[in-house]
Amino acid sequence: MRVGLIGFGAIGQRLARGLLAHPQRVTLSGVLVQDLSEAQAAAQDDLAQLRPLLSDSRDAWLEAAPDLVVECAGHTAVDAHAVAVLGAGCDLLLVSVGALTDDARYERLRALAEAHGRQVRLVAGAVGGIDWLTAARDAGLREVVYRGRKPPQAWRGSPAEPGRDLDALVAPTRLFEGSARQAARDFPRNANVAATVALATLGLDQTRVELWADPGVSDNQHEIEAWGEAGHLLLRLDNRPDPLNPRTSLVTAHSALRAVLNWRAPLVL
Numbered sequence: 001m002r003v004g005l006i007g008f009g010a011i012g013q014r015l016a017r018g019l020l021a022h023p024q025r026v027t028l029s030g031v032l033v034q035d036l037s038e039a040q041a042a043a044q045d046d047l048a049q050l051r052p053l054l055s056d057s058r059d060a061w062l063e064a065a066p067d068l069v070v071e072c073a074g075h076t077a078v079d080a081h082a083v084a085v086l087g088a089g090c091d092l093l094l095v096s097v098g099a100l101t102d103d104a105r106y107e108r109l110r111a112l113a114e115a116h117g118r119q120v121r122l123v124a125g126a127v128g129g130i131d132w133l134t135a136a137r138d139a140g141l142r143e144v145v146y147r148g149r150k151p152p153q154a155w156r157g158s159p160a161e162p163g164r165d166l167d168a169l170v171a172p173t174r175l176f177e178g179s180a181r182q183a184a185r186d187f188p189r190n191a192n193v194a195a196t197v198a199l200a201t202l203g204l205d206q207t208r209v210e211l212w213a214d215p216g217v218s219d220n221q222h223e224i225e226a227w228g229e230a231g232h233l234l235l236r237l238d239n240r241p242d243p244l245n246p247r248t249s250l251v252t253a254h255s256a257l258r259a260v261l262n263w264r265a266p267l268v269l
């Protein structure tokens with residue numbers, strides 16, 4: 001299977017490394033980037049072999065004929081490229097799940113995939129338990145809450161920063177409380193998982209979200225609680241941040257890698 005990537009940051013680089021380790025299963029067809037010189041500088045050591053595959057031209061990158069494209073570049077990249085990728089007949093794995101808080105975009109991508117006989121899949125990413133949640137949704141769910149808690153620095157550049165000295169926080173501080181739709185839209189680099197949990201369960205408007213900056217934690221913590229006919233789920237993940245981008249949990253790239261390797265595997269777990 002030929003796999004194309006969009007994005008070569010923390011997730012893209014870790015995922016590329018994982019794909020290169022499975023040459024019998026997947027071939028990396030190309031990596032679409034926004035800033036070519038920045039990407040070339042990042043392609044060092046074991047990733048240096050990728051330099052010829054880096055491109056800032058979508059047409060040239062699509063000419064390498066990927067079967068599956070993994071987006072790991074952010075909401076604006078979904079906006080810029082997802083339609084063209086599906087139009088070119090590729091499957092699409094979205095990491096920036098929060099881009100689907102826009103209902104029109106969600107429906108457009110779904111309809112395009114259907115028209116081309118392809119699939120858009122959403123990565124589980126930094127969270128777990130999505131299998132239980134989707135099954136429990138079918139059994140009947142009453143209430144779902146997602147709580148995200150990260151060190152203060154992880155919220156730099158987010159709407160939580162203006163008017164607040166993140167470095168001065170001495171106690172856990174709630175930055176946001178509201179719907180998953182608003183959380184994922186307002187915190188596009190921190191709360192994609194709020195959209196993932198919501199799309200797997202009660203939807204973007206009925207799933208409740210709290211986001212916290214906590215000077216007492218060094219991990220990215222994700223807590224999901226759900227109540228329904230199937231029972232009660234209480235799940236907490238203490239995710240190690242990716243050193244290249246501490247907002248992003250290291251496991252996210254591995255979740256994308258697993259999804260890619262499972263795409264056409266004869267036996268899938």
Ligand SMILES: NC(=O)C1=CN([C@@H]2O[C@H](COP(=O)(O)OP(=O)(O)OC[C@H]3O[C@@H](n4cnc5c(N)ncnc54)[C@H](O)[C@@H]3O)[C@@H](O)[C@H]2O)C=CC1
Binds near residue numbers: 008033189247
């Ligand atoms: N579903 C999940 O669990 C998670 C989702 N994410 C999503 O993944 C995205 C990427 O995360 P990281 O790799 O940590 O970010 P990063 O900031 O380390 O890297 C993003 C890369 O994408 C590139 N890029 C941005 N716009 C682009 C475009 N239009 N076309 C091509 N390349 C473009 C940037 O130059 C950069 O190389 C986040 O912005 C977030 O939306 C992040 C963490 C968890």
Ligand SMILES: O=C([O-])CC(=O)C(=O)O
Binds near residue numbers: 247249
């Ligand atoms: O990686 C994480 O811990 C979660 C994250 O940033 C997101 O959902 O956007």
